[in-house]
Amino acid sequence: EKDGVVQAAEQAVRKMQLSTDSEGEGDAAKRHHVNIVFIGHVDAGKSTLCGHLLYLTGNVDDRTMEKYEREAKSKGRDTWKYAWAMDLTEQERSKGKTTEYGVATFHTRHKHVTIIDAPGHKSYVPSMISGAGQADVGILVISARKGEFEAGFERGGQTREHAMLAKTAGVRQLIVAVNKMDEPTVQWSEERYREICGKLAPFLKQVGFRANDIVWVPVSGYTGANLRERIDAAQCPWYRGESLLELLDGLQLPPRPVDAPLRMTVVDKYKEMGVCMLGRIESGTLRNGDRLLLMPPRTPITVTGVWNDAEEVSAAGPGDSVKLTVKGVEEDDIHAGFVLCAESAPVEPTTEFDAQVMLLEHRSILTAGYRCVAHIQAASEEVVFERLLAEMDKRTGQIAKRYPKFVRPGSTFIARLSVSQPVCVMPFKAFAPLGRFMLRDEGTTIGAGVVLKVRHSASKVS
Ligand code: GDP
Numbered sequence: 001e002k003d004g005v006v007q008a009a010e011q012a013v014r015k016m017q018l019s020t021d022s023e024g025e026g027d028a029a030k031r032h033h034v035n036i037v038f039i040g041h042v043d044a045g046k047s048t049l050c051g052h053l054l055y056l057t058g059n060v061d062d063r064t065m066e067k068y069e070r071e072a073k074s075k076g077r078d079t080w081k082y083a084w085a086m087d088l089t090e091q092e093r094s095k096g097k098t099t100e101y102g103v104a105t106f107h108t109r110h111k112h113v114t115i116i117d118a119p120g121h122k123s124y125v126p127s128m129i130s131g132a133g134q135a136d137v138g139i140l141v142i143s144a145r146k147g148e149f150e151a152g153f154e155r156g157g158q159t160r161e162h163a164m165l166a167k168t169a170g171v172r173q174l175i176v177a178v179n180k181m182d183e184p185t186v187q188w189s190e191e192r193y194r195e196i197c198g199k200l201a202p203f204l205k206q207v208g209f210r211a212n213d214i215v216w217v218p219v220s221g222y223t224g225a226n227l228r229e230r231i232d233a234a235q236c237p238w239y240r241g242e243s244l245l246e247l248l249d250g251l252q253l254p255p256r257p258v259d260a261p262l263r264m265t266v267v268d269k270y271k272e273m274g275v276c277m278l279g280r281i282e283s284g285t286l287r288n289g290d291r292l293l294l295m296p297p298r299t300p301i302t303v304t305g306v307w308n309d310a311e312e313v314s315a316a317g318p319g320d321s322v323k324l325t326v327k328g329v330e331e332d333d334i335h336a337g338f339v340l341c342a343e344s345a346p347v348e349p350t351t352e353f354d355a356q357v358m359l360l361e362h363r364s365i366l367t368a369g370y371r372c373v374a375h376i377q378a379a380s381e382e383v384v385f386e387r388l389l390a391e392m393d394k395r396t397g398q399i400a401k402r403y404p405k406f407v408r409p410g411s412t413f414i415a416r417l418s419v420s421q422p423v424c425v426m427p428f429k430a431f432a433p434l435g436r437f438m439l440r441d442e443g444t445t446i447g448a449g450v451v452l453k454v455r456h457s458a459s460k461v462s
Contacts, residue, residue, distance in 0.1 A: 036139055038050055163209075174209055324340075372446060436451070
C-alpha cells in the first residue's frame with residue numbers, strides 16, 4: 001500500500017506534466033482534433049485501456065480511482081478498476097445533453113482527442129457503425145494472452161469484422177495495441193508479439209490498410225506499461241519505440257479540406273433555447289451567421305451559434321464535431337443523416353445508386369429484391385437490391401460475371417440499390433464521407449459497400 005504522501009506527490013507530478021503538455025507547443029486552438037474509436041474482440045481489454053488512458057491524461061481523479069480500486073478488490077476483481085472508470089464517464093455523459101456525442105476527450109501535446117464510442121457493450125457493433133463514420137483513427141486492441149488472440153482472430157471472432165467495418169467506415173489510420181503483455185502466459189515475450197503482428201499484418205492489408213497507415217505497439221492496459229511512459233528496458237529490452245500516447249500524438253493526418261464547399265453531416269438534434277443540431281464537418285468551413293441549405297429537404301437555414309467541444313467559436317472546420325443553434329427550421333423537420341451544405345453547392349439527394357458491395361461470411365445467398373437496412377453516415381434507411389449488375393473476382397478485383405442471378409456470402413459485387421426516401425450520397429471517389437455504407441439485417445452486419453454512381457431522375461438534374 002502506498003502512503004498518502006507518495007500518492008499526493010505522484011498526483012502533483014502528473015498534473016504538472018499535464019499542464020506543461022498543454023502549454024508545450026502553442027495554444028489549445030492549434031491542437032489537431034482527432035476522433036478515435038476502440039475496436040477489437042470482446043475481452044481484448046478495450047474498456048480497461050480506454051479507462052487507463054483517461055486516468056493517465058488526468059480525466060479521472062485519484063479519489064474516484066481509489067473508490068473503484070476498493071470496490072474491485074472487494075469483489076476479487078482487481079483488474080476491473082479502469083474499466084469502471086470508463087463506465088463512470090459514460091454515466092456522467094448520460095446525465096445531460098453535452099455538446100459532443102463522444103464518450104470522453106483528452107489532450108496530448110499536439111492533439112485534442114475525442115473517444116467517440118463506448119467499448120465493451122453488446123450493442124457495440126451498431127454504435128460503432130455510426131461512431132466509426134466520424135473516426136479518423138482506430139485503436140485495434142488485441143489480447144496477447146494465450147488462446148485469446150487466437151479466439152478473436154478465428155472465424156466468428158470480432159477482430160476481422162471490426163477491422164473491416166472500420167476501414168469501410170472511413171478510419172484512415174490504425175494503431176494496433178497488442179495488449180495484456182503483462183499476462184503470465186506472455187511476460188513481454190518478443191516472440192509472441194512478433195507472432196501476433198505477423199498474423200495480423202497480411203489480414204489488415206487485405207482489408208485495405210496500407211503498411212504506412214498502421215503502427216504497432218505492445219502495451220498493458222492493466223499495468224499501464226507503454227501507455228504514457230515508455231516501457232522500461234529492463235522489463236522489455238526489445239521494444240524501444242514510442243508509447244501509445246506518443247504514437248497517437250505524432251500521427252500525421254491527411255490535410256483537411258478547409259476550402260472545399262461546406263458539408264456537415266447531422267448526427268442529432270434537440271431543443272434548448274432554440275433549435276440545436278449536432279454534427280460533424282466533413283469539408284469546408286462553417287461560420288456563425290452562415291446561410292446554408294439543409295439537404296435533402298432543401299430547407300434554407302441560418303446559423304446563430306457554433307460550439308466546438310463546449311466552447312463557443314466563430315468558425316469550425318473539417319473534422320470538428322460541433323453543436324449549432326439554427327434559425328429557419330423546426331426540430332421535428334431535422335433528421336440524423338441530413339447534410340448541411342453551402343448554398344452554392346448542395347449535395348443532390350437521390351433514391352437510386354449503384355454500389356460495390358462486400359458481403360460478410362455469415363449470410364445465405366442474396367438475390368435481386370433483397371431488402372435490408374443501409375447505414376449511410378448517420379442515416380439508416382431501408383434499401384432494396386433492385387438488380388445485381390456484376391460479380392467480381394475476389395483475387396483480381398475484376399468483373400468475373402455480368403448480371404448474376406445470385407451472389408454467395410463472402411463475395412464482392414456491383415448492384416443497383418434503391419431507397420424509399422431521398423438520401424444524400426455521393427460517389428466514394430468524389431467524396432468518401434458520403435460514399436460508404438454498412439448493411440444490416442435483423443441486428444447483424446451483413447456487409448459494407450461504397451457508392452460508384454448516383455442516379456438522378458431527369459427532373460432533378462440541373
Ligand atoms: P473489453 O471487452 O475489450 O472492453 O475488455 P475489458 O477491458 O473488459 O477486459 C477484459 C478482461 O481482461 C478483464 O478481466 C480485464 O481485467 C482483463 N484485462 C484487460 N487488460 C488487461 C491487461 O493489460 N493485462 C491483463 N493481465 N488483463 C487485462
